[in-house]
Amino acid sequence: MGVKGEGAAGGQVPAAPTAADLVLARDRLLGGRTGAHQTGRLAPDALREALTDLHEFWLTVHAAHAGVRSDSEGIALLAVGGLGRRELVPYSDLDLVLVHSGHKGINGIAEQLWYPLWNSGVGLDHSVRTVPEALDVAGRDLRTALGLLDARHLAGDETLTRQLADEARDAWRTGVRRRFDEIVSSARQRWQRSGEVAHWVEPDLKHGRGGLRDLAMLDALALAQLVDRPSGEVAQARRLLLDARTELRRIAGRPRDVLMPQDGDEIAAVLGIGDRFALARALSGAGRAVAYALDVALRSGQPGPRKVLGVLRRTPARRPLAEGVVLAADEVTLARDVDPSKDSALLLRVAAAAARTGRPIAPGTLARLGESAPEPRAPWPAEVRQELVSLLGAGEGLIDVVEALDRTGLWARLFPEWGAVRDLPPRDAAHVWTVDRHLVQATANAARLVTNVSRPDLLLIGTVLHDIGKGRGTDHSIVGAALATQVGERLGLPEKDVATLSAMVRHHLLLPHTATRRNISDEATVRRVVDTLDGDPVLLELLHGLAESDSLATGPGVWSDWKAALVADLVSRCRQAMAGERPEGPKPLDDAQRALAESVAASRKPDVLVESGPVATITLVAPDHPGLLSQAAGVLALHSLKVHAAELRAHAGVAVDTFSVSPRFGSLPDKALLREQFTRSLSGSLPLAEKLAAKERDYADVPDDPPAPRVLWFDDEADGGADSADVVLELRTADRLGLLHDIAAALEKCGADVLWARAMQVGGTAIASFSLAPTSPAHGSPDWRHEIEKAVLAAC
Incomplete structure (x- = not known):
C-alpha cells in the first residue's frame, strides 16, 4: 500500500495506493467485463459518482505525497472536464491542471503525479501553468477556455485555485462576444465531422450535434449570462445522454462515444427503456431538445448593434420577404400589423421564406404561430398549397425549418400522419x-x-x-x-x-x-x-x-x-x-378579354384589365410588336408580383398577355399606375432593365443551390413532325423575380416569333412553354435551336 509520510500539520498522510490499485478498483466498480449480468451493478449516475470519488481520492493522496497539500502555498491541483463537473464516465481521460506561482520544484511534482497514471494506461490530459499562463492559453484556445469554466479544486492551495477559476470565468464573460464567431465556427466544424445525435442511426453521444459537448456550450453561454439556464427538458436530455454514454463505455470496456445499433438492446435494458428502437427514439428526442436549445442560444447570444450613450446606433432593418413576413435582426419574423389567426397560409409563408433565405424563424414568431395560426381547412386553398410546395422546394434550407416547426408542434398541424415516423x-x-x-x-x-x-x-x-x-x-x-x-x-x-x-x-x-x-x-x-x-x-x-x-x-x-x-x-x-405529350397551348380569350382587345385594336392605345382575388388576373393588351411580352412581364416584376401562370395570345391584330399573379407582399398595384408604366415601357421612357436589376438585388430569394435549368424541344407532329416550322420550347428552372422578362427578352434578341406562350410557377420552379415560328429558313436549323437554347439558359 505504499509508505506513510508526514503531513505539514504533523498528521499522517495516508499510504498512497498504486496506479494498479486504482485500475483494479475502477474495474470492480464497472463490474468487470460481464455487462448487465453482473450482480450488484451500480446504476449509471451512481457509477459516475463512485468513479469521481475514486479518482479524486487517488489524486489527492498522491498529490499530498508529491508535496501538494492543503497547507501548501503557491501550488494547486485542479480538475476540469468530466472530473471537474463530477460527470466522470468509464474510461474517460483525467483532465488535470497543476497550477503554481513560480514553484521551483514544479517539474518533479508533476512527474510524480503523471507518470504512475501513464504507466498504468489511465488516459491523461494535463498541463502545468501559472495563473497568467493558463489565462493566456485560454484567451487563444477555445477548448482550454471552456475547460477552465469547470475547474474544481482537488489539492493544494485553494486560494490559487479560486483565483484561476474566478479570473477564467470573468475573462469568459467579458470576452465571449468577441469570440462568438469562433464559438459558432467551432461547433459547426464539429457537427460536420460527427453528425447529429437526433437523426443519425449511429449517433456520437459526445461530439454530435445535440450531444454532451453542446450541453457544455449551453452551460458556458449561460455562465456568460447570454442565455438563461437550460430548461427542464434539456436537463432530462443531459441525464439520458450521460446514462447512455456511461453504459456504452461500461459494455464496450473501452472509450467509445458512437452508439452502434447492436449495443442498443443491452443499454436499453439497463436504462429501462425497452429495446434498441425505443432507446434510439428517446436519444433522438434528447438530441433534438439540446440542438434546438443551442440553436436558439447561439442566435440570441449573437452580438447586436452597438450602443452609443445607451441608445442603439440604428434600428435593425426590416426587409419584406412575403405578405406579412419580414427579415429583422437576421431572423424571419412577422410583420407588425399581421394577425396569424386570420391567415391560414401565413405559417407556410413564414416557413417558405425562412427556407429560401436560409435564415431561422424567430422563437417568438414560432410561439405566436403555435398559439394562433389556424390549420388550413380541407381541401386546402390553392395559395396555401402553393406555399407548401415553395417550402418543400427550398433545398437544404428545408431541413432546419422542418426541425423548428416539428419541435413546436406546427409540422404535425400540417401533417398529422408524421407522428408515426418522428424519431x-x-x-x-x-x-x-x-x-x-x-x-x-x-x-x-x-x-x-x-x-x-x-x-x-x-x-x-x-x-x-x-x-x-x-x-x-x-x-x-x-x-x-x-x-x-x-x-x-x-x-x-x-x-x-x-x-x-x-x-x-x-x-x-x-x-x-x-x-x-x-x-x-x-x-x-x-x-x-x-x-x-x-x-x-x-x-x-x-x-x-x-x-x-x-x-x-x-x-x-x-x-x-x-x-x-x-x-x-x-x-x-x-x-x-x-x-x-406536347405542352398544352393557351386557353381561348374570355368575353372581357376579347372586348378589351377589340377596343385596343380600334384606339391603338395600350390598356389593362385587373380582376382581383386570392390569385389575381392581370391582362395587358397592346398593338402587337416585338418585345411586348418582356415589357409586360417586366412591369409586373417592378411591383413584386409573383407570376403563377402566363398566357400570350393575339386577337384582332393586338397582343393579349394574361398573367395570374399574387403580391409577394402588400396589395395589388393600382390599375391606372399599371397602365401608365406599361405605356411608358412600350414607348421606351421607362428604364425597365435598370429598375429590375436594382429590385432583384434587393429581393433575391433563389436558393443557394438552385436546380439546373433544363430546355426541352417539342415538334408539332400534327403538322409534319421534325420539319414543321412551329416548334415548342419548354423551359424548367428556378423561379425568381423578373425571370419571365429575361427569358422573353432573350427570345426576342434571337429573332424568334413567339406565337403563344404559357408559363406556370410550381413552388419555386418555373415551367414556361413558348411556341416559336422561325422568321427565315435559317431559323429552322439545329444551329438556330442551339442559339436560342444558349440564350435562354444564359438568361436563367
Whole structure:
C-alpha cells in the first residue's frame, strides 16, 4: 500500500495506493467485463459518482505525497472536464491542471503525479501553468477556455485555485462576444465531422450535434449570462445522454462515444427503456431538445448593434420577404400589423421564406404561430398549397425549418400522419438517418431535380411522403399509398393528381429494384413496368426523380454511377414504350378579354384589365410588336408580383398577355399606375432593365443551390413532325423575380416569333412553354435551336 509520510500539520498522510490499485478498483466498480449480468451493478449516475470519488481520492493522496497539500502555498491541483463537473464516465481521460506561482520544484511534482497514471494506461490530459499562463492559453484556445469554466479544486492551495477559476470565468464573460464567431465556427466544424445525435442511426453521444459537448456550450453561454439556464427538458436530455454514454463505455470496456445499433438492446435494458428502437427514439428526442436549445442560444447570444450613450446606433432593418413576413435582426419574423389567426397560409409563408433565405424563424414568431395560426381547412386553398410546395422546394434550407416547426408542434398541424415516423430508427442497416429526417433529406435532394419533371409539385410532395407508411407494422408502401391519398385529398389536389401521388408512394421502389434485380433489356421487364404505371409518362419521370432523391438520402454509396445508369436506361426504354405529350397551348380569350382587345385594336392605345382575388388576373393588351411580352412581364416584376401562370395570345391584330399573379407582399398595384408604366415601357421612357436589376438585388430569394435549368424541344407532329416550322420550347428552372422578362427578352434578341406562350410557377420552379415560328429558313436549323437554347439558359 505504499509508505506513510508526514503531513505539514504533523498528521499522517495516508499510504498512497498504486496506479494498479486504482485500475483494479475502477474495474470492480464497472463490474468487470460481464455487462448487465453482473450482480450488484451500480446504476449509471451512481457509477459516475463512485468513479469521481475514486479518482479524486487517488489524486489527492498522491498529490499530498508529491508535496501538494492543503497547507501548501503557491501550488494547486485542479480538475476540469468530466472530473471537474463530477460527470466522470468509464474510461474517460483525467483532465488535470497543476497550477503554481513560480514553484521551483514544479517539474518533479508533476512527474510524480503523471507518470504512475501513464504507466498504468489511465488516459491523461494535463498541463502545468501559472495563473497568467493558463489565462493566456485560454484567451487563444477555445477548448482550454471552456475547460477552465469547470475547474474544481482537488489539492493544494485553494486560494490559487479560486483565483484561476474566478479570473477564467470573468475573462469568459467579458470576452465571449468577441469570440462568438469562433464559438459558432467551432461547433459547426464539429457537427460536420460527427453528425447529429437526433437523426443519425449511429449517433456520437459526445461530439454530435445535440450531444454532451453542446450541453457544455449551453452551460458556458449561460455562465456568460447570454442565455438563461437550460430548461427542464434539456436537463432530462443531459441525464439520458450521460446514462447512455456511461453504459456504452461500461459494455464496450473501452472509450467509445458512437452508439452502434447492436449495443442498443443491452443499454436499453439497463436504462429501462425497452429495446434498441425505443432507446434510439428517446436519444433522438434528447438530441433534438439540446440542438434546438443551442440553436436558439447561439442566435440570441449573437452580438447586436452597438450602443452609443445607451441608445442603439440604428434600428435593425426590416426587409419584406412575403405578405406579412419580414427579415429583422437576421431572423424571419412577422410583420407588425399581421394577425396569424386570420391567415391560414401565413405559417407556410413564414416557413417558405425562412427556407429560401436560409435564415431561422424567430422563437417568438414560432410561439405566436403555435398559439394562433389556424390549420388550413380541407381541401386546402390553392395559395396555401402553393406555399407548401415553395417550402418543400427550398433545398437544404428545408431541413432546419422542418426541425423548428416539428419541435413546436406546427409540422404535425400540417401533417398529422408524421407522428408515426418522428424519431423512428430504420430497420434497414443501409439507412444512416431516422425515418423522419430521411424524408426531409430526400425532399431537399428532390429540390435539385425539379427541372427534370413536368410536375415538380408532385415530385416534392411525393418525396416527403414516400416512407410515411413506416412504423405501422405492415408493408409501408401499401400503407403509405393510402396515407398519400388521404394527404392529397386534404391538400386539395385534383383527383388525377391524388391518384398519381398515391402511385408514387406505392411504387417508389419499382425502378431501382427492377433496374438492379431484373434484365432490363428484356422486353417483358419493360412491359411489366409500363403496365404497372398504366403507361403514364408523368408518373415514370416522377418515380425516376424520387428514386434518385431517396437513394441519395439513404446512405453513402446507395446511389452509385452504376445504379444511376441502370435506372436511366430502364426509364429510357419505358419512355420509348409510352407516348410523349406536347405542352398544352393557351386557353381561348374570355368575353372581357376579347372586348378589351377589340377596343385596343380600334384606339391603338395600350390598356389593362385587373380582376382581383386570392390569385389575381392581370391582362395587358397592346398593338402587337416585338418585345411586348418582356415589357409586360417586366412591369409586373417592378411591383413584386409573383407570376403563377402566363398566357400570350393575339386577337384582332393586338397582343393579349394574361398573367395570374399574387403580391409577394402588400396589395395589388393600382390599375391606372399599371397602365401608365406599361405605356411608358412600350414607348421606351421607362428604364425597365435598370429598375429590375436594382429590385432583384434587393429581393433575391433563389436558393443557394438552385436546380439546373433544363430546355426541352417539342415538334408539332400534327403538322409534319421534325420539319414543321412551329416548334415548342419548354423551359424548367428556378423561379425568381423578373425571370419571365429575361427569358422573353432573350427570345426576342434571337429573332424568334413567339406565337403563344404559357408559363406556370410550381413552388419555386418555373415551367414556361413558348411556341416559336422561325422568321427565315435559317431559323429552322439545329444551329438556330442551339442559339436560342444558349440564350435562354444564359438568361436563367
